Amino acid sequence: MTIVTAYLLAGLALFLIGLHGLLTLQSMLRRIMAVNLMGSGVFLVLTALAARLPETDPVLHALVVTGLVVSISATALALRLHGALERHREDG
């Protein structure tokens, strides 16, 4: 098994750990974390694919850098919504 194969499979496993968490956990915060883990799994697959050739693929690296920033934006918004919901529950 080469390093690329090993990390590809690890990325898939990470994605599935996140998906499993998303489907089974009930706490909102844990679900947001689970989505983050799924994202990391996808990034790991992309980066492992970028390393499959002797010359690493800069396009995939750029994609993942973009993805990281988009994922923190989405997480921040999701957590804010979660905060609003908590607030709503306390009031109601």
Next chain:
Amino acid sequence: MEIAEAVLDTALIGLLLTMAWATLHTQRMSAAIALFAGFGMVLALIWARLRAPDLALAEAAIGAGLTSALLLRAASITREETIRIPTSRLWLRWLFVTAVFAWLAVHVLALSTLDGGHSLPELVTGQTPNSGVRHPVTAVLLNFRAWDTLLELLVLLLALLGFRQIARHNRHPYDADHHPAPWPLLKAWSRSLAPLLVVTGGYLLWRGSDDPGGAFQAGAVLAAALVLLRLSGQLPVFRWSRWTVRLAALTGPALFLSVAIGSAVMGEGWLNYPDNASTLLIVLIESAATVSIAVTLAFLVAGEEEDIAE
């Protein structure tokens, strides 16, 4: 694969998956967030192992650092609820997971043997000297695929605006009285750490044209400095009503958009930089983007307390 390398990779993968699982399934939320931060650091090591230093830098700052800070803030206003996962029909679940894993593995492993992708990295390396910068990832981000980066800045802005909208209608209990007084040691540390972070951020930005680094990594490090100073009470509250905050958050997207429109109207096309000015334009866009990214991320993590002090 050499033995030492195999041991390292196995350890990293084992650690990564264990921490991911534990993050989701440990009992206490504070432990889960600490594990999440640790998970980010392991992932940063893996990026370094996969020859992706740009990602390692970005992951350490954004994935491990700022996301964990966001989660901690959210956890502080959440009532702890530990709901046990039902353990019925466990075998069915495992069967399903294994089947999906096998199905995905077949397809993804088929990708890893593709050779047609050979042309793309070569194309990028071949064209990098014409892009105005020497680091291929920066060339892709700010020249070949500048469109993506522009849209990404807009996504960040959109997140900020959405954050503001929700803030307006829902007062955040965390911001009011729950904000603890800064700890003396934190104050002292932040005074010496913040300048170092600013220097590091500036260095990452400056070296980004030639080496790993660039606007996103620099912006994230600067955001960490801002958050640190804010939490230790050295900076005033980040308020959207302050013109400095608005200006800083908007410069990046505004400059990038005007370059795009300018190149479409006067030049050869949307984001098609004139050959002799591309280095200058990229450095300008990167600097403005760094400031915007830093302020936006810091705002998302530690901003906005104005709605409380009514």
